[in-house]
Amino acid sequence: MQKIAIQGYEGCFHHIAAVDYFGRDIDILPCDTFREVATAVKHGKADMGLMAIENSIAGSIIPNYSILQDENLQVAGEVYQPIKQNLMVLPDVELEDIREVESHSMALLQCVDYLDAHSWKLIESEDTALSAKHIAEKGLRHTAAIASELAAEMYGLKIIAPEINTIKSNYTRFVVLKRYDHNIATDANKASLYFKTNHEEGSLLKALSCLNGINLSKLQSYPIPSEPWHYLFHIDLEFSCLDDYIRNLNNLHEATEEIHVYGVYRSGK
Structure with a gap:
């Protein structure tokens, strides 16, 4: 089973992109930063890695180009992943029970139109999937998370409002990283x-x-x-x-x- 390094927690969009590219039969190595992803691949702690490089709305992630240069890793492929943000809660919680919403700052921003229609307190976290995990582990009945469908599935949460992101055509491009071997796929284009x-x-x-x-x-x-x-x-x-x-x-x-x-x-x- 391949070990794939990603930035973020299991259930995040990097995880979804990894599953799309490699399939579900993989071992995920969560990393706190993009630099840690590259280092894990470079030093053999992971077989391959996945790193976001640009977003269709926010544009290029400039620091990650420097990581590609500094760590001397090879780009082996790419994944274009639609970013669909979902509001999720514990299974027995309803919309009227929500008092606050927790997620990554970018996810909160991407859902601003939906959130502005409610008077919930917004709480920033370091990762969308971590917010889902936090609610599940702590049993927070008055807190909702904004995260992926995979996060809801992994942490046993109920999606109470699907695809609440303001701009529906939101995509992130991820590059697949491996240690440099100079090999070129026969179908490369x-x-x-x-x-x-x-x-x-x-x-x-x-x-x-x-x-x-x-x-x-x-x-x-x-x-x-x-x-x-x-x-x-x-x-x-x-x-x-x-x-x-x-x-x-x-x-x-x-x-x-x-x-x-x-x-x-x-x-x-």
């Missing part, structure tokens, strides 16, 4: 990498102009800590033929100062 230019006028344009016959689906700059106001550029490339990717990668090598490929894998879309 996507690559994630970063490059560095000489930061002269037109250097970014020069790098991007060398790409052809391939789809640039993501371009994200993020700062180089040791070089103020200088940036690395993360890109995702999608292709139908591996030879097209290799040709474009060679072109990019000639137009940049530094390149590192995080991984070449099968698109999760």
Whole structure:
């Protein structure tokens, strides 16, 4: 059974994404931070890991790009997970019994329209699934949690109001991490990498102009800590033929100062 490191507690959205990618026959290793996920994979405490990299509403999670760079892990795949927030309570509790709602600050924000219609006290926690677990273990009859359907199932709670998030088309993209082995799947059609230019006028344009016959689906700059106001550029490339990717990668090598490929894998879309 594979051990998969995730950020958060069992029943969180990272857990759901892990099940979607690997199946239910996995052993989850909960970690407090994204950095701990990467470290667990790097040092063999977990076979693979899962890390959120961007959200369709909030955008890129910039610090996690730095983790990819620092820990020298390989991106082996990706998962696009719909984020569906549910209001859940103990099995014998009804809506009128609720006095307060507990969840992660982002989950509370995502459900603001629903919550504004009630006069409940809002309590922030470190994780959505942890809130569900807390209510179940403490037997809190006047507290509801906002969390995933899996969290309700795992901790024996009743979903009293499903999908209360304001924006229904809310997705998070997760990348699958493993120790670097340079292997490329035969059905790979996507690559994630970063490059560095000489930061002269037109250097970014020069790098991007060398790409052809391939789809640039993501371009994200993020700062180089040791070089103020200088940036690395993360890109995702999608292709139908591996030879097209290799040709474009060679072109990019000639137009940049530094390149590192995080991984070449099968698109999760």
